[in-house]
Amino acid sequence: MAGKSVPERLSWAVETLDLVPSDRVLEIGCGRGVAAVLVLDRLKEGSFTAIDRSDKAVEAAIRRNSENVAARKASFLVAALENAEFADDSFDKIFSVNVNLFWARSSKRELTALRRWLAPGGSLHLFWEPPGAGQAREIAARVVPFMEEHGFKTTTLTGQTSTSAGLICILARLF
Ligand SMILES: C[S@@+](CC[C@H](N)C(=O)[O-])C[C@H]1O[C@@H](n2cnc3c(N)ncnc32)[C@H](O)[C@@H]1O
Numbered sequence: 081m082a083g084k085s086v087p088e089r090l091s092w093a094v095e096t097l098d099l100v101p102s103d104r105v106l107e108i109g110c111g112r113g114v115a116a117v118l119v120l121d122r123l124k125e126g127s128f129t130a131i132d133r134s135d136k137a138v139e140a141a142i143r144r145n146s147e148n149v150a151a152r153k154a155s156f157l158v159a160a161l162e163n164a165e166f167a168d169d170s171f172d173k174i175f176s177v178n179v180n181l182f183w184a185r186s187s188k189r190e191l192t193a194l195r196r197w198l199a200p201g202g203s204l205h206l207f208w209e210p211p212g213a214g215q216a217r218e219i220a221a222r223v224v225p226f227m228e229e230h231g232f233k234t235t236t237l238t239g240q241t242s243t244s245a246g247l248i249c250i251l252a253r254l255f
Contacts (some may be wrong), residue, residue: 086114088241089209094118096237096249097205102126108161108218113141116156120148124158127153129171133160161190166197174198175205177245180245182206183222189217191230193252204252206231209244216248227252 094115099105101124110116110130128148141156148154157164161181174194182191184190194204198202206223210216214237224234232252239247 081180088117088243089177089207089247090118091242092239092241092247093175093205093207093249094122095175096207096239096251097175099123099173100126102170104170104199105129106131106166106174108174108176108181110141110156111137113137113156114213115143115175115177116141116145116148117155120145120154123153125174129154129166130156131159131161132156132162140145159194162187164193168196169199169233170197172202173205174202175207177207178209181208182226183219186226189197191227195231200254201252202254206250206252208248209241209246212245216246219248220250221238223250 094105099122103126103130105119107130109117110132115155116130117126130141135158138158139154145154168185198204208219210219220236224236227234231254233255235251237249241247
C-alpha cells in the first residue's frame with residue numbers, strides 16, 4: 081500500500097503495538113482494514129483477527145487483505161464487541177483505533193471479555209486521535225481509572241501527527 085494512503089494515526093498505532101512475528105492480534109473496529117495491512121506485514125507465524133459492526137467496512141477490509149484471508153492468516157468478522165465471542169487466551173495483542181470504547185460508557189462486561197481473550201502476558205492498546213489535546217486528557221481521565229479498577233495496569237502514551245492535535249494510546253496489561 082502506498083505510504084501516502086495510510087493515515088499517520090494508523091502507522092503510529094501499529095508501530096506502538098511493538099509486534100513480534102508470532103503475535104496473535106485482534107483489532108476491534110477495523111474499518112476498511114488499513115491497519116490490518118500494516119499488522120499483517122509484521123506477522124509470520126502469527127495471525128490477525130478483526131471485528132467491525134459494519135458489514136460494509138468488513139467487506140472492504142476483506143477486499144483489501146484478500147491474499148491473507150485466502151491464506152487463513154487473517155479473518156474479518158461482522159460483529160460488535162458487545163456480541164463477539166472468542167476462546168480464552170486467544171490473543172497476545174488486542175487494539176482499537178478511534179473506536180468509542182470505555183470512555184463514553186464504561187462496560188464491565190466488554191472489559192471482562194477482553195481480559196478473558198488476552199493470553200497471559202498479553203496487552204490491550206486503545207488508540208485515539210481526538211480533535212483537541214483537551215479531549216485526549218478527558219479520554220485518559222475516564223478510561224485509565226476504569227481499567228485500573230478492573231485489574232489492568234495502564235501506561236498512557238502520546239504521539240504526534242503533522243495534521244492533528246496529537247495521538248493517545250492507553251496501553252493496558254494484566255498483573
Ligand atoms: C471511526 S471508525 C475507525 C476505523 C479505523 N479503526 C480507523 O482508525 O481508521 C470506527 C469503526 O469502529 C466500528 N465500531 C464502532 N463501535 C464498535 C463496536 N462496539 N464493535 C465493533 N465495531 C465497532 C465502526 O463500525 C467503524 O468502522
